[in-house]
Amino acid sequence: MSLQVIDASVVYPGQRGRSSTEALHAVNLTVEAGEFVVVLGASGCGKSTLLNLIAGFVAPTAGRIVLDGQNIQGPGADRSVVFQKHALLPWLNVRDNVAFGLSLQGRGKAERYKISEHFIEILGLRGFEDAPVYTLSGGMQQRVGIARALTCDPKLLLLDEPLGALDALTRERAQELILRVWDGSGKSVLLITHSVEEALFMGTKLIVMSPRPGRITHTFELSFSRRFLAGQTARSVKASADFIALREQVLQIIFADEEAA
Numbered sequence: 001m002s003l004q005v006i007d008a009s010v011v012y013p014g015q016r017g018r019s020s021t022e023a024l025h026a027v028n029l030t031v032e033a034g035e036f037v038v039v040l041g042a043s044g045c046g047k048s049t050l051l052n053l054i055a056g057f058v059a060p061t062a063g064r065i066v067l068d069g070q071n072i073q074g075p076g077a078d079r080s081v082v083f084q085k086h087a088l089l090p091w092l093n094v095r096d097n098v099a100f101g102l103s104l105q106g107r108g109k110a111e112r113y114k115i116s117e118h119f120i121e122i123l124g125l126r127g128f129e130d131a132p133v134y135t136l137s138g139g140m141q142q143r144v145g146i147a148r149a150l151t152c153d154p155k156l157l158l159l160d161e162p163l164g165a166l167d168a169l170t171r172e173r174a175q176e177l178i179l180r181v182w183d184g185s186g187k188s189v190l191l192i193t194h195s196v197e198e199a200l201f202m203g204t205k206l207i208v209m210s211p212r213p214g215r216i217t218h219t220f221e222l223s224f225s226r227r228f229l230a231g232q233t234a235r236s237v238k239a240s241a242d243f244i245a246l247r248e249q250v251l252q253i254i255f256a257d258e259e260a261a
């Protein structure tokens with residue numbers, strides 16, 4: 001998998017006499033196989049627009065998005081999306097929610113359940129297969145959403161603040177789980193988050209965006225997740241001196257944008 005966002009701009013037309021919004025201006029980004037790209041930036045800087053562009057939900061006003069040599073024309077099974085507000089089907093149980101994307105692909109029930117089994121296992125949902133999803137905690141519901149996204153075997157997983165509504169402890173557990181699922185899978189991830197700590201901990205590459213117009217202003221290579229995957233505890237990685245120094249540097253960039261708003 002190789003993704004290129006090339007000089008992409010998005011202008012939303014103004015509604016009812018209001019002026020138009022340039023949500024993205026000439027953005028360039030490359031995502032290679034196995035990369036974990038995290039996106040930070042003040043509210044309204046175009047993070048979700050960038051993700052929706054790559055998902056194929058929004059078309060660029062200028063520029064193009066190329067996935068494995070082909071211009072993206074719309075959504076596809078090679079990309080899966082998880083939003084902060086999970087889009088689960090409350091009347092279905094965990095198993096049928098996880099298998100839902102496969103039923104959209106027209107796969108038979110036996111095959112759907114067989115594939116879903118694996119992701120129910122790795123996301124720690126074993127024992128809850130028959131529970132209706134509305135009976136689960138927020139953290140478990142988000143894991144169902146991630147399991148569902150993975151069943152379609154996407155090359156690129158697009159996550160728009162998927163952990164934003166979780167309490168601190170559940171969120172840390174979910175970060176660790178996502179890293180373990182990603183590690184060695186060869187899949188690429190694009191994760192949007194409001195948490196600088198989460199971004200630094202999870203990504204192999206960090207991009208920081210600024211608003212009006214939305215654009216990428218900084219890029220950092222990261223290797224903190226490798227320390228965790230090599231056996232260091234998440235807390236000790238997050239408490240290390242180089243982690244804290246970079247966290248403060250990135251916070252200053254974002255605070256400067258928030259103050260200018």
Ligand SMILES: Nc1ncnc2c1ncn2[C@@H]1O[C@H](COP(=O)(O)OP(=O)(O)O)[C@@H](O)[C@H]1O
Nearest residue numbers: 012013021023042043044045046047048049050
């Ligand atoms: N569908 C839309 N129509 C008009 N304006 C939009 C639409 N979606 C987003 N915007 C505007 O585009 C800008 C970027 O939005 P968004 O990509 O959601 O930013 P972020 O996810 O970083 O908060 C904001 O000013 C927002 O109000």
Ligand SMILES: [Mg+2]
Nearest residue numbers: 047048049160
């Ligand atoms: Mg957003």
